[in-house]
Amino acid sequence: MVRGPSSFFLTFAPVKKTDTNMSLIVVGSMAFDAIETPFGKSDKIVGGAATYIAWSASNFYKPIKQISVVGGDFPKQELDDLHHRGVELEGVQVKKNEKSFFWSGKYHLDMNTRDTLETQLNVLANFEPVVPDSYQDCEFLMLGNLVPAVQMSVIEQLENRPKLVVMDTMNFWMEIAMPDLEKVLRKVDVLLVNDSEARQLSGQFSLVKAAKEIMKMGPKYLIIKKGEHGALLFHQDNVFFAPALPLEEVFDPTGAGDTFAGGFIGHIARTRDISFDNMKSAIIVGSAMASFCVEKFGTARLREITKADIDARIQQFKDLVNFEIELAAENL
Amino acid sequence: MVRGPSSFFLTFAPVKKTDTNMSLIVVGSMAFDAIETPFGKSDKIVGGAATYIAWSASNFYKPIKQISVVGGDFPKQELDDLHHRGVELEGVQVKKNEKSFFWSGKYHLDMNTRDTLETQLNVLANFEPVVPDSYQDCEFLMLGNLVPAVQMSVIEQLENRPKLVVMDTMNFWMEIAMPDLEKVLRKVDVLLVNDSEARQLSGQFSLVKAAKEIMKMGPKYLIIKKGEHGALLFHQDNVFFAPALPLEEVFDPTGAGDTFAGGFIGHIARTRDISFDNMKSAIIVGSAMASFCVEKFGTARLREITKADIDARIQQFKDLVNFEIELAAENL
Numbered sequence: 001m002v003r004g005p006s007s008f009f010l011t012f013a014p015v016k017k018t019d020t021n022m023s024l025i026v027v028g029s030m031a032f033d034a035i036e037t038p039f040g041k042s043d044k045i046v047g048g049a050a051t052y053i054a055w056s057a058s059n060f061y062k063p064i065k066q067i068s069v070v071g072g073d074f075p076k077q078e079l080d081d082l083h084h085r086g087v088e089l090e091g092v093q094v095k096k097n098e099k100s101f102f103w104s105g106k107y108h109l110d111m112n113t114r115d116t117l118e119t120q121l122n123v124l125a126n127f128e129p130v131v132p133d134s135y136q137d138c139e140f141l142m143l144g145n146l147v148p149a150v151q152m153s154v155i156e157q158l159e160n161r162p163k164l165v166v167m168d169t170m171n172f173w174m175e176i177a178m179p180d181l182e183k184v185l186r187k188v189d190v191l192l193v194n195d196s197e198a199r200q201l202s203g204q205f206s207l208v209k210a211a212k213e214i215m216k217m218g219p220k221y222l223i224i225k226k227g228e229h230g231a232l233l234f235h236q237d238n239v240f241f242a243p244a245l246p247l248e249e250v251f252d253p254t255g256a257g258d259t260f261a262g263g264f265i266g267h268i269a270r271t272r273d274i275s276f277d278n279m280k281s282a283i284i285v286g287s288a289m290a291s292f293c294v295e296k297f298g299t300a301r302l303r304e305i306t307k308a309d310i311d312a313r314i315q316q317f318k319d320l321v322n323f324e325i326e327l328a329a330e331n332l
Numbered sequence: 333m334v335r336g337p338s339s340f341f342l343t344f345a346p347v348k349k350t351d352t353n354m355s356l357i358v359v360g361s362m363a364f365d366a367i368e369t370p371f372g373k374s375d376k377i378v379g380g381a382a383t384y385i386a387w388s389a390s391n392f393y394k395p396i397k398q399i400s401v402v403g404g405d406f407p408k409q410e411l412d413d414l415h416h417r418g419v420e421l422e423g424v425q426v427k428k429n430e431k432s433f434f435w436s437g438k439y440h441l442d443m444n445t446r447d448t449l450e451t452q453l454n455v456l457a458n459f460e461p462v463v464p465d466s467y468q469d470c471e472f473l474m475l476g477n478l479v480p481a482v483q484m485s486v487i488e489q490l491e492n493r494p495k496l497v498v499m500d501t502m503n504f505w506m507e508i509a510m511p512d513l514e515k516v517l518r519k520v521d522v523l524l525v526n527d528s529e530a531r532q533l534s535g536q537f538s539l540v541k542a543a544k545e546i547m548k549m550g551p552k553y554l555i556i557k558k559g560e561h562g563a564l565l566f567h568q569d570n571v572f573f574a575p576a577l578p579l580e581e582v583f584d585p586t587g588a589g590d591t592f593a594g595g596f597i598g599h600i601a602r603t604r605d606i607s608f609d610n611m612k613s614a615i616i617v618g619s620a621m622a623s624f625c626v627e628k629f630g631t632a633r634l635r636e637i638t639k640a641d642i643d644a645r646i647q648q649f650k651d652l653v654n655f656e657i658e659l660a661a662e663n664l
Binding site: 109110205206207208209226229230232239240241242243246247248249250277280281284285314318319320321323324325 | 441442537538539540541558561562564571572573574575578579580581582609612613616617646650651652653655656657
């Protein structure tokens, strides 16, 4: 990849590490969003998959080694804030004469569906990610929703295969880049999609059947996100269900899926345990983080929450689904 | 109520009781359905809310004291089968020169929505329920979905207020009999509705807000059924969520809500415990029973299942939602 003077990488002091022998890489967009919901309208605010993932995962693990691309318009303050949270930015390219990716959308009343009003690819149009040498200790790789070929490029640049590769994607890539998407699917351990995407990818309406088909495409684990209806984790013949927290208001769902992914991978990286049982916990952590995300526009709520808030929210999830039952049917 | 020779009550030998000091009354339709799904089409088969409730609840408790009305066309074999299961039929009127209630409907591919093709009220058109003296020991009252005035009549005929009154209803009554429905709501402890009905009844889109509004109308407990997305139990500021079992096929959803209600009230009657914690268990039992119901047309699957099947299914629900988690966010 050739970079002229208009493209450079960020230099920050290294983040103090939790553990010196490993790291978590997060790949994805860092961008601007403008959001309309039935409750209000945001200005052009900071968003992007990798932004949400980093804000979420950094509650559990650092350093997070970010790979992304932004334009000269991306606020320095946001980068400082992320670095302060433990996010390494050496892999973030800044194209100072270009503009950051921009998306605007409008949510319907049910908050489960939205219309895209405008998409400006800008710096994402020809993004070629570069994995810095200092990222080669990667143990966990979180591929946020992005062009499949970019996700693949990061996988191929890593000298050692990470312990766990988690990938998010969306229907858009199934429509315009399916061959590339299929190639990446063969390389990942865990795939995250929503219910309609699982149906589209598999051609199956039943999510149980869809999961079986998708696990034949490469991922050994599949997480199907159902928004306000929770999330399912599939692995071989096992299935686990995590509810979404019933909320009085979903203020803005933007980034909830990325925040979920950040909580999931953050918990996995913290515990370094990739068993099915620990993935269950990771999904609860992801669901808890997503439940904060939707409470305010953009990353606002993720910036406020404390460890105590997160612990209390996870306890709410326990209370929400925990039941004791003696096996019920007696011979009458 | 005046009954001519064309209307009579059934006489069967009394059912051997689990407990001599109490009983469970089930009120609702016993009817015929004709069902079309994407997987097939049934003949005119036995259905009706009280039929499903009785088949389901009789796994957990007897006697069940049934209150309903059928026409001369209702099969004697079905009544014999129910009686053999422990269902008292003294409160079931037979109008031998009339026809049983009939409903036919067609499900859409998602199995969550359906079109009614035909409704023949027949015997239900002027049903006046009569509570036999032998039913006056009622401790638990399950009001299946039915004309609100009929539900009210049963409540008013009981000399002692039952320990728990559970009511199912549907959007249809909200549209044509709201004043009557409101009167019954003030008399019941637990209301069962689906998510769209909860929204319609409360005028609130958020289910958490809807629950708060509905609990002001009378019920201290509210169960919102979300079909394949599980069920929520609300009481004061508490909420509990039970998932639906992810199934490869939902063959026929008809009666799933009634079967859920039957499992719920059956478990409550068996344990005689009306605490919030025990209602959680009752909802899991109801969900397990509903997951059987949808596997075949009509009550076919409910007729086959054994205690071992039910125990195994409840264990699947435990496995589906059970997780262990140490509180996740550490100070990094």
